[in-house]
Amino acid sequence: MTGDSRPTTDRLGVVRLLRTRGYRRLLAVRFATQWGDGLFQAALGASVLFNPQRQADPLAVAAGLAVLLLPYSLVSPFAGALLDRWDRRLVLTVANLAKAAIIPLVALLVLAGNQGPLFYVGALVVAGIGRFALAGLSASLPHVVPKHNVVEANTLAVTIGTGMSALGAGSAVGLRHVFGGDDAGSAATMSVSILGAVVAALIAVRFSRERLGPDQFDEHPQALIAVARGLLDGAKASLATPTVTSSFFALGCHRLAFGISTLLTLLLYRYAFVDEGVFRAGLEGIGEALACTAAGLVLAAVVTPALVRWIGRTWTVRAALIAAVLSQVVVAALLSMPAVLAGAFVIGMTGQIVKLCTDAAVQSEVRDAALGRVFALYDVVFNVGYVIAVTVTALLSPPDGRAPLLLGAAALLYVVGYLGHDLLLLLRRRKAS
Numbered sequence: 001m002t003g004d005s006r007p008t009t010d011r012l013g014v015v016r017l018l019r020t021r022g023y024r025r026l027l028a029v030r031f032a033t034q035w036g037d038g039l040f041q042a043a044l045g046a047s048v049l050f051n052p053q054r055q056a057d058p059l060a061v062a063a064g065l066a067v068l069l070l071p072y073s074l075v076s077p078f079a080g081a082l083l084d085r086w087d088r089r090l091v092l093t094v095a096n097l098a099k100a101a102i103i104p105l106v107a108l109l110v111l112a113g114n115q116g117p118l119f120y121v122g123a124l125v126v127a128g129i130g131r132f133a134l135a136g137l138s139a140s141l142p143h144v145v146p147k148h149n150v151v152e153a154n155t156l157a158v159t160i161g162t163g164m165s166a167l168g169a170g171s172a173v174g175l176r177h178v179f180g181g182d183d184a185g186s187a188a189t190m191s192v193s194i195l196g197a198v199v200a201a202l203i204a205v206r207f208s209r210e211r212l213g214p215d216q217f218d219e220h221p222q223a224l225i226a227v228a229r230g231l232l233d234g235a236k237a238s239l240a241t242p243t244v245t246s247s248f249f250a251l252g253c254h255r256l257a258f259g260i261s262t263l264l265t266l267l268l269y270r271y272a273f274v275d276e277g278v279f280r281a282g283l284e285g286i287g288e289a290l291a292c293t294a295a296g297l298v299l300a301a302v303v304t305p306a307l308v309r310w311i312g313r314t315w316t317v318r319a320a321l322i323a324a325v326l327s328q329v330v331v332a333a334l335l336s337m338p339a340v341l342a343g344a345f346v347i348g349m350t351g352q353i354v355k356l357c358t359d360a361a362v363q364s365e366v367r368d369a370a371l372g373r374v375f376a377l378y379d380v381v382f383n384v385g386y387v388i389a390v391t392v393t394a395l396l397s398p399p400d401g402r403a404p405l406l407l408g409a410a411a412l413l414y415v416v417g418y419l420g421h422d423l424l425l426l427l428r429r430r431k432a433s
Helices: 015-018 021-049 058-083 088-111 117-143 147-179 183-192 194-204 222-228 230-239 242-272 282-334 337-365 366-394 404-431
Strands: none
Touching: 015 021, 021 058, 021 088, 021 117, 021 147, 021 183, 021 194, 021 242, 058 088, 058 117, 058 242, 058 366, 088 117, 088 194, 117 147, 117 337, 117 366, 147 183, 147 337, 183 194, 183 242, 194 337, 222 230, 230 242, 230 366, 242 282, 242 337, 242 366, 242 404, 282 337, 282 404, 337 366
């Protein structure tokens, strides 16, 4: 299938997909993994931003996000090479067991009130293992469904999986009401995320050996050399396919814009907004924003396949980017809780549409032997762009997050994503001709 082609009519419906045992089991691993990750990350963020025992400024929040995401992006080329060499079933099992072993150590540091380097290193390791496992899940998907059903299968898996992350975050909010919002309560809430990792490992180990690939690898026989070449190989595999390159660019611009919106939203709910009827400030308000984002993700799962059939993948990405521009302009102009919630819904939907189209391009057009390295590069695009945006926003934003010009910059980034997406496709097509 080409990047702009419509899906064929030879498709399994969702019901028939769910009857596929391997796919069902891989879904269960993803759901347990992402629920636990969402709970852990929300508990971690709440302990930094909404802990009554300490105050957090924009730079402190940015540092927490950076230490969770950026370092893994630096090692993800190695992860990608390993995913294309190691039995992915073993990767999913061991990675989740390792998370289950490390989470209690991070919780103990939270309990002791330690938010120094050791705390951030522990959080980094847990987050890094989680991203490694998710890359393994994405690379494994073509092994449990027919190739022509990868788009539908990935749409369902990624969308509901992201919803499970939101559910995990919501669970953290609820558990904080039970355990409390201080260090002890944060530690107890964080510890519950162990359950997701253990369940995911128990399900993953039921796959037969090498059931999830890789079927073969084309790297240098010396593992160290193969690992060191991971990012370069992933980039080459991506650049060889115009639709993957252009989708990556659009996705990178989305992550930059999303990073700006995320930090400003956290600061607004922490310091600027106050309760207004059904609209809540503080951590409850963040929960409402997450719910709106999750609703957008669900809608994306419904509309993306229909849009791709109707107008093709390229125009689907364009439409999503245009909608994102308009939403950010509205949020910047109004800067109110209703506007932020509406913006969260639209950005959740449009960002997920771009992501699903990128996933489809990678999984249907990149050879299996390079999938792990390409998805590792995917993580770099996601995380580095996000962290850069969060850090710059923290330096430029006022303490309460009221920064309409920065939200305008987010809208401009979506414009750049649109233009760059089209320009890259045009250049590659001219070169091919």
